[in-house]
Amino acid sequence: QVQLQESGPGLVKPSETLSLTCTVSGGSISGNYWSWIRQPPGKGLEWIGYIYYTGNTNYNPSLKSRLTLSLDTSKNQFSLKLNSVTAADTAVYYCTRTTNFDFPDWGQGTLVTVSS
């Protein structure tokens, strides 16, 4: 079982770019799919997108125009960039390992607030 840890700013201004990194330990980023999932305060879960270790990506259509996922295999990390953020992007962001359309391993989550 791998461990995942999100890192990044907890506060982002409206219209700016939200950037998060997930560090994977206890296993290799290679050979796996990796996803981001978010949860607005008091609300349900939303799948954001995944990246394969080869760099192939698949994004939620509702976020596709603003989203970029990338990875750095040398650092065992993958990252999320969401631009032009609004208050609606305020959420706890989780990084996860992804298998056949499910998520067996999760980071602890990091709260990102969009506010001026």
Add this chain to the structure above:
Amino acid sequence: QSALTQPASVSGSPGQSITITCAGTSSDVGGYDYVSWYQQHPGKAPKLLIYYVSSRSSGISHRFSGSKSGSTASLTISELQAEDEADYYCSSHTFNTLVIFGGGTKLTVL
């Protein structure tokens, strides 16, 4: 695409069994067997309980079981315990995105 439909809340007494439903369409739950269930305690990350409709994730108690009929999936928790009080989410693969989730169900153990 709309979220899968779950009851907002369910409750049960210790030792009883409860069932949480997850209603979808032929484009998600009804079209694929990639239905999963997650448990989330307050302030914690979700935990995978069930995948592929009815397979238990590693280390998950036999008290948790999953099933599907048509476009509705179900999670049953038997021998209810106080520690089962949490939020529960279903998810399904869909035709146009990787996964959609249900709105979540709050389980109260009386």
